[in-house]
Amino acid sequence: EAGVVQSPRYKIIEKKQPVxxxxxxxxxxxxxxxxxxxxxxxxxxxxxxxxxEAVDDSQLPKDRxxxxxxxxxxSTLKIQPAELGDSAVxxxxxxxxxxxxxxxxxxxxRLLVL
Amino acid sequence: xxLLEQSPQFLSIQEGENLTVYCNSSSVFSSLQWYRQEPGExxxxxxxxxTGGEVKKLKRLTFQFGDARKDSxxxxxxxxxxxxxxxxxxxxxxxxxxxxxxxxELSVKP
Numbered sequence: 001e002a003g004v005v006q007s008p009r010y011k012i013i014e015k016k017q018p019v020x021x022x023x024x025x026x027x028x029x030x031x032x033x034x035x036x037x038x039x040x041x042x043x044x045x046x047x048x049x050x051x052x053e054a055v056d057d058s059q060l061p062k063d064r065x066x067x068x069x070x071x072x073x074x075s076t077l078k079i080q081p082a083e084l085g086d087s088a089v090x091x092x093x094x095x096x097x098x099x100x101x102x103x104x105x106x107x108x109x110r111l112l113v114l
Numbered sequence: 115x116x117l118l119e120q121s122p123q124f125l126s127i128q129e130g131e132n133l134t135v136y137c138n139s140s141s142v143f144s145s146l147q148w149y150r151q152e153p154g155e156x157x158x159x160x161x162x163x164x165t166g167g168e169v170k171k172l173k174r175l176t177f178q179f180g181d182a183r184k185d186s187x188x189x190x191x192x193x194x195x196x197x198x199x200x201x202x203x204x205x206x207x208x209x210x211x212x213x214x215x216x217x218x219e220l221s222v223k224p
Contacts, residue, residue, distance in 0.1 A: 004156070033212075040123075042202050042214025043157065056211065091156050100145075100206050105156025 002026070004106035006092050012112045018080035021109045025073070025094030032069060033103065034077050035091040043091055049075060050098060082113045116141040116207045118215035126221045127193055135188045135218045137203030144206065146186045148177055151200040151217075193222045 005024040013019050025032050031050050035043035046065065048056040051072035060067065064083070069075040079086055089110050093103040121136050137146065145164045149157035161170050163179035163186060170177045174197075176189040190197055203215045 009154075040216065040219075042118075042204070042217050044214070045211055048211075056209075093156070098210075100210060102159050102162075103212060105158070107155050 004092055004094055004104055006090075006106035006109055008109055009107065010110045010112075012114065013082055014114050015084055016081040018078065019082050019111060020076050020078045021090050021092075021111075023075045023077070023092030023106060025075075025092070026104055029094035029096050029104070030072070031095045031098055031101075032075050033093040033095075034067060034075070035093065037089040037091055037108070039088070046077070079111075082111075084113050087111055087113045116143070116205070116213060118203055118205060118213060120201075120203055120215035120218050122218060123216065124219045124221075126223065129194055129222055129224050130192050131222075133190050133193055133220070135201055135220075136185070137187070137215050138185045139205070140184065142183050144183070146179060146183075147204045147212075148186070148188055149202040149204060149214075151202060153199075157200075157202055190220075193220075195222045195224050198222050 034046040037043040047060045049069045067077045089108040091108045092106045095101040119138050147162045148160045151157040161177045166181045166183045168179045174191045178187050201218045
């Protein structure tokens with residue numbers, strides 16, 4: 001069974017540029033999560049989707065971050081414009097059901113903003 | 115806000131040594147999880163502890179959940195270079211959100 005797929009794996013951009021990350025969860029997994037992991041820290045939740053509905057986006061900086069999960073499968077996370085402090089690893093995870101299940105993480109996208 | 119504090123943050127040891135990593139909180143958790151993250155990869159779940167006082171073993175790794183369900187520990191016996199990685203504890207808050215500790219970076223030198 002294929003795991004969570006993320007692309008790109010690495011991205012280097014200049015500040016004020018836009019950037020987008022893509023995630024394909026494990027087949028059949030209804031719940032999808034986006035996390036941000038700063039260097040030397042644990043992941044922090046940005047947004048959680050149940051199917052196509054964003055059920056927890058309280059920690060998503062909505063002035064510059066947006067996300068979508070059309071058709072309840074793939075998801076994209078966008079930053080526009082990027083700031084130096086956005087440099088981090090962006091992780092996607094999925095679970096079959098709703099909450100408190102084992103989360104399966106993708107390899108992440110490493111973003112460097114110059 | 116429920117927080118998880120891990121210690122130590124960094125650990126560098128020789129192959130064959132034993133080590134313990136701690137995960138502490140002032141809040142009660144219904145369960146705690148331990149993940150291992152290798153460079154360039156996402157975290158992978160090692161174990162979930164649910165009952166206060168519970169001890170689980172995974173080969174050379176022993177996980178314990180505190181009696182009061184506020185803390186947990188991970189003990190590795192006879193560490194090997196393949197154990198190198200970032201060890202993260204995590205627990206679900208009252209809203210069902212998974213929160214992580216800041217991690218313990220382990221380096222095992224041959």
